[in-house]
């Protein structure tokens with residue numbers, strides 16, 4: 001289902017929870033709503049579901065306005081963090097529930113449930129009760145139950161949050177495959193950036209009620225539009241005086257600009273390590289931490305401390321040692337705009 005959201009706004013009392021949010025989702029995409037706690041992710045999901053009314057703005061499914069439709073009229077399936085399965089019902093009956101409510105014929109229900117049991121890897125568990133299942137299995141039942149009435153949109157609110165790390169990892173790949181096979185448009189809320197990056201076709205970064213950026217995980221990582229996005233996705237160092245770095249001088253940038261630089265965009269070494277010395281700055285080694293697979297190095301350049309990695313094979317660095325620093329690329333931000341600068 002193609003989804004359009006136009007200028008969605010929501011207050012709870014005086015609190016402005018969702019601020020003028022607009023986006024489009026293509027049919028069949030798996031979208032991650034990612035951001036810190038309290039940012040408004042669940043509120044957006046609940047408005048899509050019809051569980052909450054927006055103050056203003058429009059929601060369109062297939063180009064049709066659905067603001068006035070009740071949740072059960074929107075063709076949506078839900079999976080929540082807590083399993084919310086019916087405890088007194090078997091796996092079969094849990095999955096069949098939505099179809100029974102719709103008064104689907106018994107034989108058709110059986111066929112559909114068996115299809116879903118197969119699809120979600122629960123074959124042989126049909127007769128069990130929720131307490132006889134592991135957390136991961138219960139959550140798979142929740143998916144099967146949500147998919148049974150053939151919804152056009154699947155909404156997932158932190159579906160794996162209550163599951164331990166190892167199983168959560170397995171469930172992520174499982175979810176990716178499931179959504180691809182079913183081909184259903186899906187939106188999931190998470191505050192876990194690894195989960196969003198790994199699972200989603202596109203991520204929407206939500207902070208303080210605003211949609212900061214929407215794009216593929218790779219595009220967002222490579223071209224974060226705001227300092228918040230750059231610091232939320234991946235690692236980066238905030239630099240107050242980028243003009244002190246070679247290649248990022250003030251004339252080009254304006255004096256107000258701040259920079260965010262990822263560790264992998266920084267190269268350090270001795271003079272002989274660089275062919276174009278004029279592109280490098282002089283820095284001083286401040287700290288070196290052992291990280292197992294590499295060193296994590298803090299280097300001071302013109303009052304800025306930059307963090308980078310260094311492989312274990314390279315010669316040992318001494319604290320206080322002078323070193324050359326090449327910054328390949330940085331995200332620059334000032335009040336008005338943001339841009340990316342590459343150092344030749």
Ligand code: ATP
Pocket residue numbers: 012013015017035036037038039040041042043044189191
């Ligand atoms: P989390 O990851 O913690 O669930 P979130 O990004 O999903 O956070 P929301 O649950 O959408 O955030 O909440 C956004 C803000 O709106 C929060 O400050 C929350 O306290 C507030 N809020 C949400 N629902 C209500 C409500 N029914 N009444 C009052 N305030 C609410």
